[in-house]
Amino acid sequence: MSVLVTGGAGYIGSHAVQRLVRDGHTVVVVDNLVRGHQEAVDAIRQSSAEGRVTFVPGDIGDRVLLQSVMREHAVKAVMHFAALAYVGESVTEPLRYYRANTAAALALIEACADVGVERFVFSSTCASYGEPDATNIPIPETCPQRPINPYGRSKLFVEHMLDDYAEACRREGRPFAYAMLRYFNVAGSDRSGLLGEDHEPETHLIPVVIQSVLGRREAVTIFGTDYPTPDGTCVRDYVHVEDLIDAHVQVLEAMKPVDRRVYNLGIGRGYSVREVIDSVRRVTGRQPAVREGPRRAGDPPVLFADPAKIRSELGWSASLVSLDEIVATAWRWMREHPKGYAS
Numbered sequence: 626m627s628v629l630v631t632g633g634a635g636y637i638g639s640h641a642v643q644r645l646v647r648d649g650h651t652v653v654v655v656d657n658l659v660r661g662h663q664e665a666v667d668a669i670r671q672s673s674a675e676g677r678v679t680f681v682p683g684d685i686g687d688r689v690l691l692q693s694v695m696r697e698h699a700v701k702a703v704m705h706f707a708a709l710a711y712v713g714e715s716v717t718e719p720l721r722y723y724r725a726n727t728a729a730a731l732a733l734i735e736a737c738a739d740v741g742v743e744r745f746v747f748s749s750t751c752a753s754y755g756e757p758d759a760t761n762i763p764i765p766e767t768c769p770q771r772p773i774n775p776y777g778r779s780k781l782f783v784e785h786m787l788d789d790y791a792e793a794c795r796r797e798g799r800p801f802a803y804a805m806l807r808y809f810n811v812a813g814s815d816r817s818g819l820l821g822e823d824h825e826p827e828t829h830l831i832p833v834v835i836q837s838v839l840g841r842r843e844a845v846t847i848f849g850t851d852y853p854t855p856d857g858t859c860v861r862d863y864v865h866v867e868d869l870i871d872a873h874v875q876v877l878e879a880m881k882p883v884d885r886r887v888y889n890l891g892i893g894r895g896y897s898v899r900e901v902i903d904s905v906r907r908v909t910g911r912q913p914a915v916r917e918g919p920r921r922a923g924d925p926p927v928l929f930a931d932p933a934k935i936r937s938e939l940g941w942s943a944s945l946v947s948l949d950e951i952v953a954t955a956w957r958w959m960r961e962h963p964k965g966y967a968s
């Protein structure tokens with residue numbers, strides 16, 4: 626199948642490209658490289674997929690470009706990863722987030738409508754749930770979506786657009802199947818060692834702690850040590866990036882013409898900030914430098930997924946649930962690429 630992967634030069638999108646070409650699909654990547662790395666796409670091409678991956682530099686807000694890419698490559702499905710994804714930045718630059726995440730997604734969905742693309746998989750986020758109350762932990766898909774920052778809202782609007790567009794398609798008898806996959810904390814690197822996580826600035830906890838043992842930052846700050854959790858630090862659900870992509874592939878294969886699928890993607894248990902730091906110490910054999918700081922606004926104490934729905938409907942569950950195993954994959958890539966893709 627010919628698949629358009631938006632944001633395919635980014636962390637998660639590049640892992641999707643790798644898996645899709647491994648499975649025999651042809652892939653066209655559209656990425657404006659605002660946060661991505663063309664080196665990631667080049668590495669996939671060189672490793673196995675010469676000729677089956679096309680890279681188109683461009684913005685997904687460009688409807689005309691997307692139409693011509695979809696037509697030229699006879700795109701049958703879209704996996705939409707392209708977005709800006711820093712919560713803090715979304716608070717200081719909200720309009721930039723609504724343009725990149727919401728308005729650009731609108732142009733992408735319009736191009737799908739223009740060309741008749743019938744399958745769409747959207748990277749949504751657990752940030753769309755905001756701060757669930759204790760009765761909704763672990764978080765099921767039925768948890769009310771009340772995002773508490775512009776990032777979460779900019780993604781939730783895309784879910785609404787997809788629902789409304791799909792409803793119109795249903796009324797007109799046009800096939801359109803879509804999935805909204807709400808990720809928890811995506812972590813690790815592909816186990817072949819080709820791809821990794823390289824953000825500037827880096828805000829995700831596992832790479833941040835690894836950067837500290839590599840001497841790329843002075844210390845890791847723990848934001849809040851007085852939460853009502855066993856060790857006082859926040860607890861989050863870390864899902865390995867290859868497991869996450871495996872779920873995408875299973876969803877894509879299972880899609881029927883008018884499907885609407887919503888799944889939480891996580892491992893179904895949480896690890897605390899201190900547990901992550903301890904894991905990096907065990908895996909790397911080095912002691913991360915740690916500083917304790919105050920809580921950050923909008924950080925709920927505990928967030929982890931209830932992944933029962935995708936397990937019962939598709940049989941998917943994460944294969945890596947040990948934090949050390951997940952951290953080991955991230956460590957391998959970061960040790961071999963101490964300056965990221967620039968190394």
Ligand SMILES: NC(=O)c1ccc[n+]([C@@H]2O[C@H](COP(=O)([O-])OP(=O)(O)OC[C@H]3O[C@@H](n4cnc5c(N)ncnc54)[C@H](O)[C@@H]3O)[C@@H](O)[C@H]2O)c1
Nearest residue numbers: 632635636637656657658659660661684685707708808811
């Ligand atoms: N990383 C996580 O833990 C996590 C959790 C929940 C949801 N998500 C979602 O997953 C998706 C991928 O996240 P990631 O961590 O790989 O981020 P990333 O920043 O590594 O990748 C995003 C890619 O999209 C590209 N991009 C951004 N805006 C674009 C535009 N307008 N046009 C074309 N390309 C554009 C960037 O250059 C980058 O390559 C995002 O939609 C994010 O919201 C990620």
